[in-house]
Amino acid sequence: MTVTIVGSQLGDEGKGALVDRWGGDADVVVRYQGGDNAGHTVVEDGTEYKLSLVPSGAVRDKIGVLGNGCVVNPRTLFDELDDLREQGLDPDVRIARRAHVIMPYHRVLDGVEEETKADDESGQEVGTTGRGIGPTYEDKAGRRGVRIADLLDPDALRERLSYVVPQKRALAEEVYGLDVSTGEHASAFDVDHLVAEYGQHGARMAEEDMTVNCSDFLHERRQAGDDLLYEGAQGTMIDVDHGNFPFVTSSNPTAGGAAVGSGVGPTVVGQGEVVGIVKAYLSRVGSGPLPTELDGTDREEELADYIREKGGEFGTVTGRPRRIGWLDVPMLRHAARVSGFTGIAVNHVDVLAGLDELKVCHAYELDGERIETVPATTEEWARCEPVFREFEPWSEDADWDAAVAEGGDALPDETQAYLTYLAEELDTEVYAVGVGPDRAETVELANPFDRL
Numbered sequence: 001m002t003v004t005i006v007g008s009q010l011g012d013e014g015k016g017a018l019v020d021r022w023g024g025d026a027d028v029v030v031r032y033q034g035g036d037n038a039g040h041t042v043v044e045d046g047t048e049y050k051l052s053l054v055p056s057g058a059v060r061d062k063i064g065v066l067g068n069g070c071v072v073n074p075r076t077l078f079d080e081l082d083d084l085r086e087q088g089l090d091p092d093v094r095i096a097r098r099a100h101v102i103m104p105y106h107r108v109l110d111g112v113e114e115e116t117k118a119d120d121e122s123g124q125e126v127g128t129t130g131r132g133i134g135p136t137y138e139d140k141a142g143r144r145g146v147r148i149a150d151l152l153d154p155d156a157l158r159e160r161l162s163y164v165v166p167q168k169r170a171l172a173e174e175v176y177g178l179d180v181s182t183g184e185h186a187s188a189f190d191v192d193h194l195v196a197e198y199g200q201h202g203a204r205m206a207e208e209d210m211t212v213n214c215s216d217f218l219h220e221r222r223q224a225g226d227d228l229l230y231e232g233a234q235g236t237m238i239d240v241d242h243g244n245f246p247f248v249t250s251s252n253p254t255a256g257g258a259a260v261g262s263g264v265g266p267t268v269v270g271q272g273e274v275v276g277i278v279k280a281y282l283s284r285v286g287s288g289p290l291p292t293e294l295d296g297t298d299r300e301e302e303l304a305d306y307i308r309e310k311g312g313e314f315g316t317v318t319g320r321p322r323r324i325g326w327l328d329v330p331m332l333r334h335a336a337r338v339s340g341f342t343g344i345a346v347n348h349v350d351v352l353a354g355l356d357e358l359k360v361c362h363a364y365e366l367d368g369e370r371i372e373t374v375p376a377t378t379e380e381w382a383r384c385e386p387v388f389r390e391f392e393p394w395s396e397d398a399d400w401d402a403a404v405a406e407g408g409d410a411l412p413d414e415t416q417a418y419l420t421y422l423a424e425e426l427d428t429e430v431y432a433v434g435v436g437p438d439r440a441e442t443v444e445l446a447n448p449f450d451r452l
């Protein structure tokens, strides 16, 4: 059976921590979208692991699969694998032959397009991670991408690159005015250089027996009785279809992506559990609206600084300070519907301890009308005024260890009231409550693998 972990908000909800937690009960952990734009943190007995492309099940010694829906940068993948091996792990990672490859020119184009948007005053810069994600998915949809299988076949690789590189060169030079004949970007647009380097990456993948026909591989594992844990990256509001376009990533982090991005049928994913990971407040890296953002007054900015420092809200991938806001329940209603949550995990409850006020956005006012979910356009979302509900904050002295040991009833009454409200609004169940970054700092109310 399958358990699918999905980010409910804007990424960085603590998905890695729960994948690690429940990964102990899975046999295979599968990433189905995104690439090295993800930054997932696992803390085991005080040791922190930063994972980007390697599925978080690596810390549990589980097989990790990068599904066909992922975009894979072999350079950063091998660097990450080497770093994790130095940290004492031995990740077993399989890569779908159908997955697309992030080439050096994709990263250059991601950077220069963002710069161009930033120079234009209309404010269209997305604030991407600069990893080449968007340009790689563009080439996939445009049927000019390079796939992992092509890295294993030097003739196919040369053929694809000979077609696409001149186009990329023209785009870089003629649209963006970049000099790519000499200097730092030259090798990114040089077919011979790319064929040589990426052929070597392919040879290393073949040598380490890393590539798979993903659908067949997962089918065989399931036939043998294995349980799959799907690790969504990013989050619902930055889903290219269901998020606040255009301030989104270029893939589908929502649960439907798990089927398409791995070659396992939607009936299988749908018979499993789908757990939405919720941060007890909001954080966002990158541009775009955020109706509940704490940035209006000095007092709000002070509160945001406090939460940012206490929650360590600085991007795992880019180190950028994350923007902070109150929990947004219309956003969660949207996420729960899009992915069909069977349960949620609410993280970072400890970070909110000791505040002197605690608000939750229950609904929005949009052009004089009250709405309870997210409108379809970013322009409308930007006009949404939050309708807040006040909650009693819980004390800084809350005894989280007791809750970890004894269960949900030992959580502070105020925290329980917050969680009960959320479960009712989303018509779902709370499976876990995060009270700290470590694997042990989770109050587990239900394990989704026990529900299957």
Ligand code: GDP
Binding pocket: 007, 011, 012, 013, 014, 015, 016, 017, 038, 039, 040, 041, 042, 043, 310, 311, 312, 316, 346, 347, 348, 349, 350, 351, 433, 434, 435, 436, 437, 438
């Ligand atoms: P992901 O991208 O969703 O996997 O999340 P990130 O790893 O980017 O960001 C979450 C951060 O919060 C990491 O530093 C985690 O170690 C940490 N974290 C996860 N759960 C909790 C929690 O319940 N409380 C606190 N204080 N930190 C948490």
Ligand code: IMO
Binding pocket: 007, 010, 011, 012, 013, 037, 038, 039, 040, 126, 127, 128, 129, 130, 131, 132, 133, 134, 232, 233, 234, 235, 238, 247, 248, 249, 250, 285, 286, 287, 316
């Ligand atoms: P995890 O898996 C938070 C954001 C970027 C930018 C937008 C597009 O750690 O939750 P991209 O580089 O994907 O084209 O950037 O999406 N973004 C994330 N924000 N967490 C992430 O991943 C993100 N991955 C991308 O900041 O706004």
Ligand code: MG
Binding pocket: 011, 012, 013, 038, 039, 040, 041, 316
């Ligand atoms: Mg992250």
